[in-house]
Amino acid sequence: MATKKGKVLDTVKSILYGMAGHDMARFALKTRGSMEHLFILITMGDLLGIPILPPYYSLRLLPYVVPQISTWKRRMLRERDLTDALA
Amino acid sequence: MSLAQIFQEHPERRYIMFGGKGGLGKTTFSAATAYWLAQQGYKVLVFSVDPQASLSDIFQQDIFGKGAVEIVPNLYAQEIDADRHIREYQDTIRKKILDMYGLEKVPDEIEDYIQAAAAEPAMEESAIFDQVVDIVVGGEYDYYIYDLVPLGHALYYLSMASVYDQWIQKITKLREEMEDYAQVAALMRRDEELEEDKILAELQDIRYRISTSSSILTDREKTAFFFVVVPEEMILVDTQKAAGLFAKFQVPVSGYIVNRVIPPELEHQDIPEYLRHRIQMQKKYLAEIDRLFSGAVLARIPEFERDVTGLDMIRKMAEAMFGGAA
Numbered sequence: 001m002a003t004k005k006g007k008v009l010d011t012v013k014s015i016l017y018g019m020a021g022h023d024m025a026r027f028a029l030k031t032r033g034s035m036e037h038l039f040i041l042i043t044m045g046d047l048l049g050i051p052i053l054p055p056y057y058s059l060r061l062l063p064y065v066v067p068q069i070s071t072w073k074r075r076m077l078r079e080r081d082l083t084d085a086l087a
Numbered sequence: 088m089s090l091a092q093i094f095q096e097h098p099e100r101r102y103i104m105f106g107g108k109g110g111l112g113k114t115t116f117s118a119a120t121a122y123w124l125a126q127q128g129y130k131v132l133v134f135s136v137d138p139q140a141s142l143s144d145i146f147q148q149d150i151f152g153k154g155a156v157e158i159v160p161n162l163y164a165q166e167i168d169a170d171r172h173i174r175e176y177q178d179t180i181r182k183k184i185l186d187m188y189g190l191e192k193v194p195d196e197i198e199d200y201i202q203a204a205a206a207e208p209a210m211e212e213s214a215i216f217d218q219v220v221d222i223v224v225g226g227e228y229d230y231y232i233y234d235l236v237p238l239g240h241a242l243y244y245l246s247m248a249s250v251y252d253q254w255i256q257k258i259t260k261l262r263e264e265m266e267d268y269a270q271v272a273a274l275m276r277r278d279e280e281l282e283e284d285k286i287l288a289e290l291q292d293i294r295y296r297i298s299t300s301s302s303i304l305t306d307r308e309k310t311a312f313f314f315v316v317v318p319e320e321m322i323l324v325d326t327q328k329a330a331g332l333f334a335k336f337q338v339p340v341s342g343y344i345v346n347r348v349i350p351p352e353l354e355h356q357d358i359p360e361y362l363r364h365r366i367q368m369q370k371k372y373l374a375e376i377d378r379l380f381s382g383a384v385l386a387r388i389p390e391f392e393r394d395v396t397g398l399d400m401i402r403k404m405a406e407a408m409f410g411g412a413a
Contacts, residue, residue, distance in 0.1 A: 017275065025275035032268035035261060039286075042258055046207075047200050054251060055204035056213030057293050059176070063183040064286045066197055 040065050040072045048076060090385040091409040093311065093341055094124070100311040100341070102223070102303050104233040106333075107315035108325055112346040112388075115395045116315060117234040118145045118164075119404035125162035126405070129229040134165040134222060136215050136233060142166050147397050159398065163228070167218050169211045176214065177201050212247065220296045223303060246336070248301030255294045262287045304338060311341040313385070318345060318372035327379065342385040344408070345376055350389050 017025075041048075043058045044065065065072075094100075103120060105113040114135075121133035132155055135142050142164050143150050150156040152168025180201060181193050193201070204210065223231055266284050303310060312333070316326050326343075333340060354366050377384060388407050395404050 021275040025272045028268045028272040028275070032265050032272065035265045035268065039258065039261055039265065042261070044200070046203060047196070054213055054247075054254070055207040055210055056176075056217065057251070057255070059180050059201065059204050060289055060293065061286055062180055062197065062200065063187055064289070066184055066188060066194070069196065 036068060037072050037075055040068060041076065088385060093385065099308055101229065102231050102310040104235050104312045105315055106235050106312060108322060111315045111317055113315055114141045114145055114234050115404060116344065117232050118142065119401050119408055121162055121232050122401050123405040123409050124230050125159060130161050131230040131232060132163045132165060132228040133232040133234060135167065136219060136235060142234060145396050167215050169214045172214045172218055173205050173210060177205055216300060217296060220300045224299060248297055251297045252301065255290060255297060259290045259294060262290055305336065307339045310339055312338050313341055314343045316343055316345055316376060317347045318369040318376060320372065323372060323375060323379065342383045343380045344385055345387045347390045348387045
């Protein structure tokens with residue numbers, strides 16, 4: 001009985017999340033993703049030929065951003081048009 | 088006030104620096120001061136932050152890149168090998184990348200970046216700056232004597248510290264904001280606890296290192312900065328400019344030492360006209376120095392009859408600087 005009640009509660013929570021929280025979570029993640037790219041730009045700008053600041057310390061951060069670098073480059077160098085504003 | 092008095096009255100000033108234009112005797116004074124302090128029973132490290140270091144020459148012993156080398160009891164000298172430090176640093180970064188992602192080889196794009204970054208002009212200075220933190224934070228010595236780079240570089244070194252500090256502050260803030268967003272998302276999605284942001288931890292460590300290094304340079308209690316001058320017009324003009332800039336960066340200047348003073352008693356001897364003129368010229372600028380830096384001129388060091396290299400000459404120099412009472 002207790003497990004059934006728990007399941008119902010979980011389902012209700014998920015529905016509520018879908019109605020109210022999902023968009024907010026998506027927005028938060030999207031903002032964080034943009035900031036991540038901004039962060040890489042500031043620290044690893046040299047990769048695009050934009051030396052922003054000290055290479056000594058940006059090297060220290062390099063290992064942590066290795067997986068994001070290719071998506072970041074794609075995003076930075078991609079052509080943009082009006083539909084971007086709608087995304 | 089004499090140089091020896093400054094040291095006796097302020098034993099808490101453990102970080103000693105000599106600054107001035109190139110070739111005026113900064114390394115000589117650093118070595119002689121280290122020698123004098125070691126004779127007094129203090130454990131002293133004199134180290135060079137100059138990529139073209141000359142401590143090896145003055146001690147007539149190859150110490151480049153060998154860590155702290157004991158020259159005489161209590162006196163240690165160190166020259167930082169920036170190139171090697173950079174190479175080791177690059178290797179650590181590569182190894183970290185391989186370990187973190189279980190790769191066999193660093194991706195080309197990343198490898199290119201690692202190599203390009205090391206070729207940046209600021210790299211060498213940053214590497215030395217960073218290593219100084221390790222040396223100084225160790226706290227093994229009673230005195231740390233910085234054999235500083237020529238003035239322009241020293242100022243660059245200081246301004247670099249403040250720029251770095253601001254830069255790191257800004258990106259740390261950005262990183263913290265990112266963390267907030269990630270937390271909001273995690274909360275909404277009822278995720279398990281977030282993994283700690285390792286980048287933030289690195290940034291905080293970098294910031295700690297930069298502020299440690301630069302706060303020593305500007306610490307009024309623990310640091311004594313001495314300007315080296317010689318009685319010549321150009322040097323005086325430059326030193327005044329530099330003193331102004333140092334004041335802007337809040338470097339505590341403890342006093343001025345005049346080097347290369349031709350012994351005035353020579354004037355009463357039978358000397359060539361050439362030397363007489365030089366003595367007269369120096370007299371004029373010595374008076375000017377006393378006027379400009381009144382009360383802060385701690386010593387006048389005579390021009391020696393030969394180069395100051397080797398321990399015998401360093402001892403002589405220490406006597407000239409601090410007096411015979413060792």
